[in-house]
Amino acid sequence: MIYRHALSFGAFAAVFAPAAPVLAQHSFAAEFDSNTPLTLKGKVTKVEWTNPHAHCHIDVKDSSGRVVNWDFELGSPNNLMRFGWTRDLLKIGDEVTFMGFAAKNSPAAANARNIRLASGRRLSA
Numbered sequence: 724m725i726y727r728h729a730l731s732f733g734a735f736a737a738v739f740a741p742a743a744p745v746l747a748q749h750s751f752a753a754e755f756d757s758n759t760p761l762t763l764k765g766k767v768t769k770v771e772w773t774n775p776h777a778h779c780h781i782d783v784k785d786s787s788g789r790v791v792n793w794d795f796e797l798g799s800p801n802n803l804m805r806f807g808w809t810r811d812l813l814k815i816g817d818e819v820t821f822m823g824f825a826a827k828n829s830p831a832a833a834n835a836r837n838i839r840l841a842s843g844r845r846l847s848a
Contacts, residue, residue, distance in 0.1 A: 755824045755834040757824055758826050759797050759824055761823060761824070762822045763783045764818070764821075765793065766796060766816055766818055767781055767815055768781060770813050770815075772800045773800075774799055776799060776801070777796075779821070780792055781795065789792050792831060793833060794829070794832045795832075795833050795835040797835050806846055807848075810842075817841065818846055819838055819840060820837050820838065820839040821837075821848070822837045823835040823836045835848035
């Protein structure tokens, strides 16, 4: 009887253990600083529609004129679509303005809250 329960548990663990990392979710406060809001304007270089978060990379000129590629974490693709996004909304080279919060441990990463397109249209991120 004990052997059968151990075997059942082993089979259960073998099937579901690989899925455990998929269920992991980080907290906003662990990765981003809500006391460091930022607004950056730049050109889109890459858009990644991935789960659990989409990402948009933009080239931004810093105060010395050097171009820095920023990685903005967005919401999930499903939530973005609910906010009016489409997969082809942002194109490489588009001029955009991101408003969000800087990452704590990455110098050129942030969590996006809003985005303003060159047309003036504003979307939640």
